[in-house]
Amino acid sequence: MENRHLQMLLASCGFYQGGIDGVLGPITQAAIRAVEAKHKDAYTFDPTTTFEKRRETAAVQACLNELGFDAGDVDGWHGVNTEEALNAYLFKQINGHEETIDRTPLPSPAGGGTIPKQNTVGTVYGTPGPAIEAQLVRLEFPFDFRIDWNLRQKTNKIRVHKDCAPQLEKALTEIRNHYGEARWRGLGLDRYAGAYNHRKMRGSNNWSMHAYGCAIDFFAAPNGLRTRCPGALFCGAEYKDFLDIMEANEWLPAIRLWGKDAMHFQRARL
Incomplete structure (x- = not known):
């Protein structure tokens, strides 16, 4: 700034x-x-x-x-x-006008099975606001995440929708166990950049998946909203297992949905 x-x-x-x-x-x-x-x-x-x-x-x-x-x-x-x-x-x-963020789906975007579609999450998770807030749960992990925008601050609590919580808890625990603490931290996979947030989607009048409690971000700066592969850090080979584990647990990487915004993961398919 x-x-x-x-x-x-x-x-x-x-x-x-x-x-x-x-x-x-x-x-x-x-x-x-x-x-x-x-x-x-x-x-x-x-x-x-x-x-x-x-x-x-x-x-x-x-x-x-x-x-x-x-x-x-x-x-x-x-x-x-x-x-x-x-x-x-x-x-x-x-x-003189607001920016439109391109989120054109990839030819074969990730997701399927029991994961709700993005355009129907309101019928599955509820309406953003009090109805969603009443269904949020706070996951508590036996290890800490660093706050991405203030690395001196840590948390072991992440708040998401109750219908997304078991999958996220399993995914993040598997990721840390897979990489081990030192490598997990060294790769910045512990840099938590936010989950539930009652706001609209950037560059859109639609509600963000964060407003439904079904989205989470990690390590924002090198995995930006407009950055495609190979520019995004999470496109590197060392992060493939991270993306695979998240996807296997029904938390889909945006980089595999619309090819940008690699920081972002959501339990909603396109």
Whole structure:
């Protein structure tokens, strides 16, 4: 994130009238404090007790959310949700319309059997919102994942839909046992980038599979939304077993569904 992007967002939300010069002087700082005051209930931390860069990131998140570009929690950590929300905002600023993300299915996409189709998940899992939230369960693993956007933070809990939980628990346990702790961590397979999230699909008005609790992301930066093989890290030979195990347990890799977004796995076929 560039400083001028922060200023652009502050201006778009009506907090900043200065130049878009990338200099975070007193006017920009005052605008950040104004965001904190307006959106204090949305902040998941006390911005007065942390370092300035985190406060800047949180102000970006709060402004993106206010403008309708879902950046997720206002936590001050620049993860994949913040990055993609910022990309969407900048695309619209430059082009005058929202970006359309191509998700054309591959000729023979992964999936089948008992896995529900993406266009019918609402009848299987429920309607995004309270109906889905009532069916979420929290898996608890005997090992930790690193939080992809803040590697100093760890968790052993992942929240997904109850009808997807047994398959995911089995898959992730098999993956860690298959690779062993050192290799699993060395390959970044422990870098958890998010699961349940009540938001729309990037570049679409349809609900994301994350909003149904049937999607999960890992190691976002080198496995981006628009990155195809061989550019995506997970296209490498050392990750084939990872993808195979996820798919065998009914969690389908997006890279095998529409050929991009390798970070993403879902219990829904096309």
